[in-house]
Amino acid sequence: MTEVPVIHGMGSAVKRKEDVRFIQGRDTYVDDxxxxxxxxxxxxxxxxxxxxxxxxxxxxxxxxxxxxxxxxxxxxxxxxxxxxxxxxxxxxxxxxxxxxxxxxxxxxxxxxxxxxxxxxxxxxxxxxxxxxPVVTDPKKALEEGSPIVREDKRTNHVFHWEAGDREATDRLFEQADVVVGQDMYYQRIHVSYxxxxxxxxxxxxxxxxxxxxxxxxxxxxxxxxxxxxxxxxxxxxxxxxxxxxxGFGGxxxxxxxxxxxxxxxxxxxxxxxxxxxxxxxxxxTAFARDFHMRAELAAKRDGTLLAFRVKAVSDHGAFFGDANPSKFPFGLFSICTGSYDLKAAFVEVDGAYTNKPQGGIAYRCSFRVTEAVYAIERLVDIMAHRLGIDPAELRLKNFIPPEKFPYRSVMGWVYDSGNYAGALRKAMEKIGYEELRREQEEKRKRGELMGIGISSFTEIVGAGPSHTFDILGIKMFGSAEIRIHPTGKVIARFGTRSQGQGHETTYAQIIAEELGIPIEDITVEEGDTDTAPYGLGTYASRSTPTAGAAAAVASRKIREKAKKIAAHLLEAREEDVVWERGRFYVKGAPAKYKTIQEVAFAAYTNHPPGMEAGLEAVHYYDPPNMTFPFGSYICVVDIDRGTGEAKVRRFVAVDDCGNIINPLIVDGQIHGGLTMGFGTAFMEEIGYDQDGNIYGANFMDYTIPTAVETPKWETDKTVTPSPHHPLGAKGVGESATVGSPAAFVNAVVDALWPLGVTHIDMPLYPWKIRRLLEEKGYALDK
Amino acid sequence: MFVIPDRFSYTVAHSVEEAVELLHTLEDSKVLAGGQSLIPFMKLGYASPKSLVDINRIPNLDYLDDSGESLKIGALTRISRLCDSELVAKDYPLIHDAALQIADPLVRNLGTFGGNVCHADMGDDLPAVCLAMNAEMVASGPSGQRVLAAKDFFVDRFTTLLASDELLTEVRIPKNRRGCGGAYLKLERRVGDYAIVGVAAQLEVDGDGVCRSVGIGLTSASTKPIKASEAESWLVGKSLSDEVLDKASTLAMNTSNPLSDIRGPAEYKKAMVKVLTHRALKLAYKRARGGL
Amino acid sequence: MKFEGSYQFPKSSSEVYSYISDLRRVSECIPDLKSLEIKSEDEALATVRAGIGFIRGDFNLRFNVTQRSPHTNLGYAVHGSGLGSGVDISITVQLEDLSTGGSTLSWVADTKVVGRVASMAQGMISSQAEKIIKQFFECLSQRLR
The missing domain is CATH 3.90.1170.50 (Aldehyde oxidase/xanthine dehydrogenase, a/b hammerhead)
Structure with missing residues (x-):
């Protein structure tokens, strides 16, 4: 028996191939x-x-x-x-x-x-x-008599968009025992690549x-x-x-x-x-978020959530340039029913032009999912506090149960798979939730402010199925072109473009898994329109769900042909040839085999009569559905009653992105996304004064977190494969940015709730918290 | 557009005398020390001096010397040297606290004590330290040397008492004795940022814990670095009970007149002057009582 | 940002008016003036070196008299740029004779500073703009005494 080579296929935490050149400064950026x-x-x-x-x-x-x-x-x-x-x-x-x-x-x-x-x-x-005259506030921009930003449009109104069932939602609100509502502003931020x-x-x-x-x-x-x-x-x-x-969308x-x-x-x-x-x-350059919303949630007294509605104004700056799929002028905001089994929902959004650069970047977010998740996760928390039910308990009570998947939401999305309670329970156990609640109780008696915040998000990524998703009419498929050289080495090209996600490694791992060729022997190329197959690029966590799937399917096409060649070489019938990672053998005689490399050589030197030479395949993958990664995050904060600073003591993130290709890369994505979410929640904001002067125009004014402030992230996972993705994978690039802001805000509000605080808009600047402490007579002067 | 400053001339001075001469003769000149504030300001287009006089090659301006009556700090002493100095860490905790909180390690490696002081931004940390420690600033000009008190030195934002052809060469800090202690507390949006508010407190207490002398300097509490003089005079001769500290921190707050900006509204900054003054005095007291 | 102030003079409003409506004489009170070119009786171009400490730059400004109502009202507009920023000041002056003799001058200045400097330090700009405008009126009032 020959030694089976280490190929670093699915699930291998191999270090990223591309990092060698990045770390050595041998990369080539535009400015190089x-x-x-x-x-x-x-x-x-x-x-x-x-x-x-x-x-x-x-x-x-x-x-x-x-x-x-x-x-x-x-x-x-x-x-x-x-x-x-x-x-x-x-x-x-x-x-x-x-x-x-x-x-x-x-x-x-x-x-x-x-x-x-x-x-x-x-x-x-x-x-x-x-x-x-200048207008920088989108609500004012929509008022009569406001300065007109775009004379060609003669109005500052960009669009009105609705989703869901207004009547059914309103009816449930009328019948509900309890209704909570909150005005929230998701501030304008820059992706800061x-x-x-x-x-x-x-x-x-x-x-x-x-x-x-x-x-x-x-x-x-x-x-x-x-x-x-x-x-x-x-x-x-x-x-x-x-x-x-x-890139992050920018x-x-x-x-x-x-x-x-x-x-x-x-x-x-x-x-x-x-x-x-x-x-x-x-x-x-373009901005993200800048979204004013009024969100409301209706429930029965026992905590059964019924309906959700949002009325919002979004600021698009001077040009409506969102890179949304054509049929979704406000992206996938209709995922806003989140992880909950609601009976009805309705959202309406008006877009406004203002004297700002164009907005609408889906900043590390699958088209407005961040805003949607923030809205529902904040409101569920407010509802829990209002009802006096523990926020974890209220979530567990209302999650879509595992047996209901595939689950059709009232907004029409079909969630592929999920086990929301599993992720939340795991996070609770890991952080010691019950113990923390006890500690909080004791601290409150001593006048100390400590808060625990949960966010149990559901993402929607992998745009997308051709029946629904296109950009300028071009369908949002994923593409892969794989060619095996005579010596069994591979070049693979994709219509996506890595901006640091590690495609050169993960795509190679997918091909390695499917063809049994070690990743060192696989070169991945992207980004050159003269060589790469047509593709819509990388954003919205779509690369693994679309191009990753295309890589798997193209590899399988190659394997089909390879099997025929192997049968020819092994002088066996094709149906008697068995594939085992990296080689074909004759059924019942595993010692009689041909490696994939031998087969590749034969494809150019000794292919069966009547067969085309060569070993390559192209696939344009049209996903049957979106994928729906999810997770539960729990954050613990302590608040300084003097300065108003909220310090994150612990943060546990349990993510589920289906089957994992490279755990190291997934972990990196989550760490990075959490840090970005932390920045959003605590310090990042682009502001404007009434004259249109921008505040936060450089990194002296606009603060992004450093390693010093960034909390220690405690990550974990559950694995609920996507039933329709060839690898069972879901995409993970954005989960943490999307899911974490609500956890931070929920934690801070949880600490302040007994004082009568229901909401604080991000960023959670110390001065905002201090102002509330003063208002409630709870501030200390020392 | 912003990485490239306007045209300027650049001249290296090899002695204090030569620097003064250059500053005197060159048009619209500015001293280049560590360059950690000046260069960013130039590249952002906020400042466009026509001539730079580089003093980095003047010998013997980088020192910490406590052999005499006071701790003498050469104007070219890098901030990182203050961070690494055992003498500073042990005997001058206020300076050490502040130095460790200035910007980031890269800036501290180049930034100088003299530069931080002469830049005189309201958000720079060392001016408050100099005010709290009643430092003396030694300057050389065409007509010789003069010694200026820190309390008079900071005239306005980005403006000191130095004439355009004067060079700060040394800062003298009164030597810490037994019963002295100091602390610098800085509230910041993020590590390395300018202070939302910073408070430098320097105390000397007697054996009974009664305040013999005290200095309080405030960062970002006005348009320029300021001294909380009323709080200082009120504290002298008193035991530092919580009530006394409350009153002192209220007086410090009343002295402050901060600007509202991206780092926070004025009323918050005022409240933070109070909170941080209380905490800084407490920490300084603890250090003073701990003996030196 | 709006700033305002008022002065009283022993001179009558018509005497004050004839002084302050003369762009040539008014220009002499522009602080930190580097150069001046009178284009017409309603327009002057000035270069001013303004700033704080070493944060200083040349501003090219156009002064216009925008309104002339003899003895009672006068309007100036200042428009220009410097330090990567735009400056627009509109000033209205109101004159009134006092029953006791002499007159009152009241001014309101609406100031907009936009661009790099304004973005850098909100508070600093307003206080600096106020200082400069007040200097200007202080200088005028000295000359009118």
Missing amino acids: ISLPGMVYLDFVRSPYAHARIRSISTERAKGAPGVVAVITGKDLQPLGLDWIPTLSGDKMMVLPTEKVVFQMQEVVGVVAESRYAAADAVKLVEVDYEPL MEPCGCVAYYDSVKGTPTIWMTTQAPHVVRTVASLITKIPENKIRIISPDIGG KVYVYPGSIVAAVASIVTGRPVKWVNDRSDDHPS
Whole structure:
């Protein structure tokens, strides 16, 4: 017997293949790309949030040393590129010709021989603005007489969207014994990826081919849209997404920089690099959340939850650019019945334009699921407190029971699988829930404030089935193309784009599992539209559910062919050939086998007569349903009655994402997501004053957590496989960001509930808590 | 757009005299020490000095010397040196507390004591320490050396008593004796951030625990670093009971006049001056009683 | 941000009006003035070096007289930019004769500062803007005594 090689298939906690180059700094980000003759693009940005442009004088800038081009909106107009379509059917200004609509908007592009020359020349462009009244509050934007952000629309109202059954919901509310309601604001935040946005654009005028290396999560979509707008044949456009330093939804968008760089390359005939620095990027690129909601929950006195309704206003900034599937202008917010077996629900959302950059990033979230989970998990907690029932008990009483899966929610989603009580019980046991409640009781008697918060979330990821999900008409399938070389080594290409998720490892593990080839022998490539199969990219935790499934199915196609070749080699009938990971043997004679590598060699050297040579497969996977990862998080906080600081003492996270491909990567995803959720809950916020000045425009003002503040995460899991996914996997990238904010807020409110506090909007700044303590006469001055 | 400052000239000074001469002759000049505030301000476009005078190569400005009447700290002494110094940790807990809470290790490796003091932002930590410890600032200018009291040094936000052609060379801290103790408490949004509010307290108590002298400096409690003088004078001669500390911290709060900003509303910051003053005095007292 | 103030003068409102409606004389009271160009009787261009400590930069400002109602009202508008920020100040001045002789000047300044500096330090900008505007009126009042 030969030794079975270690292949690191499903479930192996192998270290990430790509980390070797990341750790050594041998990676290639957009800013690492340097082409001969390259010039640099920088922008004049607007200090005004809303102003008419009286005039732009570029003469001094054009005459400055090293300047090769200055590009204004008027220059883009004849090309039809002063505005471009967004993914939501709206359009977005590239450079303004009439007026600016948010602070830090790109106004004029300056291209020069060096970054320094460009930056110096930017200061020489003179723009005369006539300030206009500003609106930064979406509720005010929807009022009569508010300043109009988009004159082409003549209204600030973007859309009205409803889901669920209004009448049935209202009826249940009328009949309910208890109704709780809460106004909540999910604040505007930035995804704060490590690598700001940028591109290198090069138009080869001989071949007529534009090539753009850019920070994008969805290169193929960019190529198709670019071709449709510019009429440049799609085969001539090449979009390359090299190594990406985090995306979290923020790099689904195409920003003015890429358009202007491409035009500048055509104008100058030279490669043009544009890379935002942090202080450019943070205030001008797209934002997440910014969502004002009124949520209400109805229940019987015994704690049976009946119905849920939400009325909300969402702020989309100056352009409606959400990267939502076409049929879902407000994403998948209708997952808001969460983990509970409700009888009815209804949500309505109005979108508003304001003088802010476009919003609506599904920040590490499958299209507004974060807001939905926050709403239901906050309201369930409020209901529990109102009824005097322990929040854990109320959840356990109302969870969708395991036997009801697949479960059709009142909103029409079919949840694939779940065991919600299992996850919550495990989390309770791990944290010592009963003991903590006892401790809390004693502390309360001593005047000490301690809180315990639970969030039992259900996610909806893996967009998505072609009958429901498309972006600009393109179905949201996942794609994989796998080719086995004669020596049994593999190249596999995907229509997704890793931004740090570890695809090079997990996809390799899937193929390893299916074909028995060690992951070291599998090269995974993504991000180059000239080589990768068409795909809609990576966001919304969709890569494993779609492209991961495609990898499995394509591998199985290869295995089918390999089996025929093996039968030929083993001189056996195909039905007598048995597959065991890594090799085929003849039934009843395991010693007589051919390894997959031997079969691969034969595919090119000794394939059966009549069979095509080669060993490869392509698969475009159309998921039959979404997947529904879930989990229960429990957080314990202690509150300083003097300073108002809430310190997270413990945080237990039990996640269930179905079958796990790489536990190390899953753990990493959860740790990262929890930290982002912690930042959201405690310190992150982009604010605006009435003049449209942004607060939190750089990392000096906008705080994201460091390792010092970040609590120690205690993670665990349950495993409830997805019944419809080829690997039983569900996707995990976003669970923690989606699920954790409610746990933090619930914990802090739980601590303060006896004082009469029902809610605090995030971020849970110490000053907000202190103010409440003062109001309730509970603040200490020492 | 923001990583690149406006054009400026850069000159290296090799002696204090040369630095002063350069500051005197160069147009719109600014001293470059650790550069941990100046450089970010320049790249963000907040400041655009026409000339920088780099003092990092002036010898013998980086020292901690307690051989004489006072602890002498050279203006170029890096913050990290204060963090690592056994002398500071043991004898000057107030300085040690504050140094450890300034920004992050990378900034502390380059940032200097003199730079932090001369930047004189309301959110810098060492000005409050100097105020609490009644430090003396030694400056060299074209007409020679002068010694300025910390309480007079901080004129306004980003503005000190130093003339544009004067260089701070040394800060002198009264030596800690038996019965002395100090503490710096800093409330921050996140580690490394500027203070929401910071309180520096330095105490000397006699054998009965009666306050002989006290200094209280406040960070982010006004548009500039300030001294809580009323609280100081009220404390002298008293035993530090909880009631006494309450009154002192109320007086400190009344001295403060913070701005509302992203770090919190003014009323919160005022309340925090009170809370932190109480806690800082208590910790300083504990350290003072613990002996040196 | 709105700031306001008022002064009393021994001079009559018409004397005060004739002084403060003369852009050339008014310009002399602009604090930290680096250069000045009078374009017309209603418009002047000024460069001002403003700031606090070493946070300082040149602001290019256009001054316009926006309203002239002899003896009673005067309006100025200031518009410009500096330190990556936009500045817009609209000032209305009201004059009234006192029964006891002399007159009162009341002013209201509506100030907007937008952009990089405003985003950096809310509180600092308003206090600084107030200081500068008050300096301007203080200077005018000195000259009118």
